[in-house]
Amino acid sequence: MPPSDSEPLARGPVPRGLPSVNGGISASDDIVIKASGVTVRFGQKTILENLELDVRRGEILGFVGPSGAGKSVLLRTILGLNPKQGGTIEVFGIDYHGANERERLSIERRWGVLFQHGALFSALTVRENIEVPMREYLDLSPKLMRDLAMLKIDLVGLAPDAADKYPSELSGGMIKRAGLARALALDPEIVFLDEPTSGLDPIGAADFDQLIMTLRDTLGLSVYMVTHDLDSLFQACDRIAVLGDRKVLVEGPLSTMLSFDHPWVKSYFHGKRARTVVTPNAPDADPSKSESAGVR
Ligand SMILES: Nc1ncnc2c1ncn2[C@@H]1O[C@H](COP(=O)(O)OP(=O)(O)OP(=O)(O)O)[C@@H](O)[C@H]1O
Numbered sequence: 001m002p003p004s005d006s007e008p009l010a011r012g013p014v015p016r017g018l019p020s021v022n023g024g025i026s027a028s029d030d031i032v033i034k035a036s037g038v039t040v041r042f043g044q045k046t047i048l049e050n051l052e053l054d055v056r057r058g059e060i061l062g063f064v065g066p067s068g069a070g071k072s073v074l075l076r077t078i079l080g081l082n083p084k085q086g087g088t089i090e091v092f093g094i095d096y097h098g099a100n101e102r103e104r105l106s107i108e109r110r111w112g113v114l115f116q117h118g119a120l121f122s123a124l125t126v127r128e129n130i131e132v133p134m135r136e137y138l139d140l141s142p143k144l145m146r147d148l149a150m151l152k153i154d155l156v157g158l159a160p161d162a163a164d165k166y167p168s169e170l171s172g173g174m175i176k177r178a179g180l181a182r183a184l185a186l187d188p189e190i191v192f193l194d195e196p197t198s199g200l201d202p203i204g205a206a207d208f209d210q211l212i213m214t215l216r217d218t219l220g221l222s223v224y225m226v227t228h229d230l231d232s233l234f235q236a237c238d239r240i241a242v243l244g245d246r247k248v249l250v251e252g253p254l255s256t257m258l259s260f261d262h263p264w265v266k267s268y269f270h271g272k273r274a275r276t277v278v279t280p281n282a283p284d285a286d287p288s289k290s291e292s293a294g295v296r
């Protein structure tokens with residue numbers, strides 16, 4: 001049976017302790033995205049109401065919540081693909097939605113997006129897909145674009161011969177990597193990832209998490225990751241934000257999630273699936289299970 005979209009996905013053991021929170025580039029208080037009082041409605045239906053959220057420079061923020069809560073709506077709203085009825089969203093300190101054309105373009109050049117399922121153009125090769133944002137935002141020679149695209153292909157761990165393949169010729173994991181390479185085309189400071197590990201096998205998903213952590217550490221990226229994947233949350237994320245009741249219910253490190261008293265948050269982080277990946281540091285971790293955890 002395919003995994004339910006609303007359920008957390010567990011995929012095998014994870015290392016002990018809370019990795020990466022203080023590893024590599026540590027999250028500073030520098031805010032790259034600030035959502036204040038954001039309200040989004042479709043007709044009579046209010047999806048988000050007075051939502052508050054901060055994303056800090058250099059952190060991997062995991063964004064979770066029940067299916068249909070509005071995670072994708074918020075992502076699309078931040079990206080300006082969705083209108084909002086109230087509030088402000090500042091990106092790099094600039095109100096993106098109130099900005100003029102020049103300011104918006106300059107912000108768009110500083111972010112990259114990996115949409116769910118990769119969203120690659122099927123008629124273009126991987127290399128041509130990666131060149132799309134370069135053509136849109138930069139004025140580079142064809143040779144330079146080609147060279148840069150090959151660098152991105154290498155950066156995400158794809159073999160050079162993937163460059164001339166079409167999306168239909170790629171595996172699911174290769175599509176995610178190609179999508180990530182396109183998201184990195186403009187050397188962004190923020191990347192938005194929508195369910196980056198869904199559909200990957202456990203090893204592929206763990207490799208992808210590792211790639212994201214490495215890129216964060218080496219490029220200083222800020223990462224906004226919508227995910228249902230408990231392993232990604234436990235393994236890769238510095239902080240987690242939970243969407244529920246039309247707002248961010250709680251925002252903080254894993255330890256905050258584990259002690260937060262809310263029915264959905266409790267069942268998500270202490271549910272059956274969570275217990276298979278929970279670390280010995282967690283308040284209710286089962287030591288016998290933790291002993292057998294090992295390193296992913
Ligand atoms: N363009 C739209 N017009 C009307 N309603 C919409 C639109 N986009 C999203 N919605 C509604 O907003 C709500 C939140 O949808 P959204 O896709 O953000 O959920 P989600 O939290 O991303 O869920 P999932 O985990 O399943 O991806 C849903 O009820 C959806 O039907």
Ligand SMILES: [Mg+2]
Binds near residue numbers: 071072073
């Ligand atoms: Mg969604």
